[in-house]
Amino acid sequence: MANLQTNLAGIKSPNPFWLASAPPTNSGYQIMKAFDAGWGGAVWKTLGVPVVNISSRYGALNYRDNRMVGFNNIELITDRPLADNLREIEEVKKRFPDHAVIASLMVETREQWHQIVKDAENAGADGLELNFGCPHGM
Amino acid sequence: MECERGMGSAVGQEPKVLMTIVSWVKEVAKVPVIVKLTPNITDITRPARAAQEGGGDAISLINTIQSLIGVDIDNFVTYPVVDGKSSNGGYCGPAVKPIAMNMLKNCAQLPDLKIPISGIGGIENWRDAVEFILLGATSVQVCTAVMHYGFGIIREMVSGLERYMDDKGFENLDQMRGRALPNVMHWEDLNLKYKVVANINEDKCIGCQLCYTACEDGAHQAISLSDDPLNRKPTIIEENCVGCNLCSLVCPVESCIEMQRRDDGKEHLTWKDRTLAGNIPVTFNDPLAGGLHHWVPEPAEALTKQTPLHYKL
Numbered sequence: 001m002a003n004l005q006t007n008l009a010g011i012k013s014p015n016p017f018w019l020a021s022a023p024p025t026n027s028g029y030q031i032m033k034a035f036d037a038g039w040g041g042a043v044w045k046t047l048g049v050p051v052v053n054i055s056s057r058y059g060a061l062n063y064r065d066n067r068m069v070g071f072n073n074i075e076l077i078t079d080r081p082l083a084d085n086l087r088e089i090e091e092v093k094k095r096f097p098d099h100a101v102i103a104s105l106m107v108e109t110r111e112q113w114h115q116i117v118k119d120a121e122n123a124g125a126d127g128l129e130l131n132f133g134c135p136h137g138m
Numbered sequence: 139m140e141c142e143r144g145m146g147s148a149v150g151q152e153p154k155v156l157m158t159i160v161s162w163v164k165e166v167a168k169v170p171v172i173v174k175l176t177p178n179i180t181d182i183t184r185p186a187r188a189a190q191e192g193g194g195d196a197i198s199l200i201n202t203i204q205s206l207i208g209v210d211i212d213n214f215v216t217y218p219v220v221d222g223k224s225s226n227g228g229y230c231g232p233a234v235k236p237i238a239m240n241m242l243k244n245c246a247q248l249p250d251l252k253i254p255i256s257g258i259g260g261i262e263n264w265r266d267a268v269e270f271i272l273l274g275a276t277s278v279q280v281c282t283a284v285m286h287y288g289f290g291i292i293r294e295m296v297s298g299l300e301r302y303m304d305d306k307g308f309e310n311l312d313q314m315r316g317r318a319l320p321n322v323m324h325w326e327d328l329n330l331k332y333k334v335v336a337n338i339n340e341d342k343c344i345g346c347q348l349c350y351t352a353c354e355d356g357a358h359q360a361i362s363l364s365d366d367p368l369n370r371k372p373t374i375i376e377e378n379c380v381g382c383n384l385c386s387l388v389c390p391v392e393s394c395i396e397m398q399r400r401d402d403g404k405e406h407l408t409w410k411d412r413t414l415a416g417n418i419p420v421t422f423n424d425p426l427a428g429g430l431h432h433w434v435p436e437p438a439e440a441l442t443k444q445t446p447l448h449y450k451l
């Protein structure tokens with residue numbers, strides 16, 4: 001049987017399938033459920049200074065009989081406090097030490113970057129993903 | 139240019155700023171750093187290179203593409219509607235996959251880009267993942283498909299990838315990564331002597347005539363209908379067929395129209411070769427024009443409104 005072990009620049013996962021940073025990676029609950037289902041890694045919903053999201057967030061392009069062939073959102077990064085996310089990262093890593101948990105980050109100043117990098121590493125993140133595209137493409 | 143809160147695309151669109159921020163992160167980071175690129179830029183290779191120069195250990199792409207998904211034509215506002223107003227959003231899902239793959243290829247083919255790539259954009263099954271890996275992705279990321287169908291799609295993705303690798307004899311992902319990259323070339327390096335024509339498999343044809351309409355109005359008038367009203371199966375007029383593939387793409391029956399090779403495979407001549415040999419058209423009425431001797435119907439035949447029998451058969 002083919003070996004699906006993946007190693008991206010030192011970030012290891014049992015298979016190459018990761019969840020992208022987005023609503024499915026908003027919480028430890030979701031990521032544990034995903035790992036349990038067989039996902040190899042997850043990039044946590046982008047961490048930073050929590051935002052305030054709006055209600056009515058998504059739109060879809062339906063094509064003939066097919067729903068959602070294109071998807072559009074006006075969401076921002078995480079709206080949850082950093083400490084909550086960090087605690088859950090730690091919990092996920094404890095239960096799934098061999099799965100890849102990558103912290104997506106987006107902040108402004110050098111000091112903020114330094115702080116959040118250390119926080120994410122202390123929580124046990126296996127890697128960092130720097131989000132240089134606004135979540136909704138602005 | 140500023141993304142609200144002064145982050146995001148504004149940074150992703152400025153390779154120098156991106157590089158600076160990556161280097162800030164690398165001043166302290168102990169774990170590998172992936173730089174996620176925005177596709178809202180003309181040349182994706184510039185931020186990709188900047189990510190590497192700043193010390194990034196990998197790149198991932200793509201994030202969402204700026205978009206308006208639709209307009210509510212009764213209330214004159216775009217979707218999604220927020221209290222009668224809206225805003226531009228970020229586009230993702232199956233529709234963005236071709237754009238993501240092109241950007242992935244552009245980065246993966248850069249000889250000086252040594253860092254690995256995590257591929258993102260429209261992936262929803264094992265086949266999509268295989269395509270991204272063959273174009274150079276080390277890992278793949280999924281968002282929309284999970285928002286649509288849930289985490290359970292992973293079972294099919296994993297087993298499909300395993301089956302594919304076993305079928306192809308790949309023992310690990312390293313053996314398959316980037317295997318399609320050497321075959322994606324510049325247009326001027328493709329073989330002009332290669333010649334395919336459409337062929338209709340009569341046993342499979344259901345007589346819908348979609349191919350006829352497409353070729354007649356949208357391509358090169360190379361498909362004819364029968365005089366016999368009881369026979370709805372069209373015929374390819376090979377000498378008119380330029381081998382564009384259109385009919386085979388519109389035909390609703392799997393492998394009913396197949397493109398068959400007609401050259402003997404012995405000759406190889408590219409646009410680049412012809413340019414170097416001074417053998418390309420350069421004047422407006424150049425005798426080297428590719429379509430010079432290609433038959434087209436007389437313009438006025440369009441108005442006869444008869445079953446087209448105008449083909450030079």
Ligand SMILES: Cc1cc2nc3c(=O)[nH]c(=O)nc-3n(C[C@H](O)[C@H](O)[C@H](O)COP(=O)(O)O)c2cc1C
Binds near residue numbers: 023
């Ligand atoms: C609702 C929504 C929210 C997203 N939020 C983030 C985010 O916080 N950070 C990020 O890096 N990407 C975010 N993305 C982008 C996804 O991670 C991914 O790059 C994009 O959706 C393309 O993948 P897909 O076609 O599989 O959805 C978001 C996407 C969606 C649909």
Ligand SMILES: Cc1cc2nc3c(=O)[nH]c(=O)nc-3n(C[C@H](O)[C@H](O)[C@H](O)COP(=O)(O)O)c2cc1C
């Ligand atoms: C096969 C093909 C050839 C095209 N050639 C030209 C061209 O010669 N000049 C041009 O301005 N646009 C050309 N286009 C672009 C179209 O005019 C049009 O801008 C594009 O296809 C988007 O419209 P659509 O979504 O209705 O196809 C071409 C498109 C296709 C598919």
Ligand code: SF4
Binds near residue numbers: 335336358361385
């Ligand atoms: S390949 Fe193109 S030109 Fe040839 S028959 Fe089909 S649509 Fe017409």
Ligand code: SF4
Binds near residue numbers: 345
């Ligand atoms: S589109 Fe396909 S099925 Fe329909 S008439 Fe043409 S060949 Fe036959």
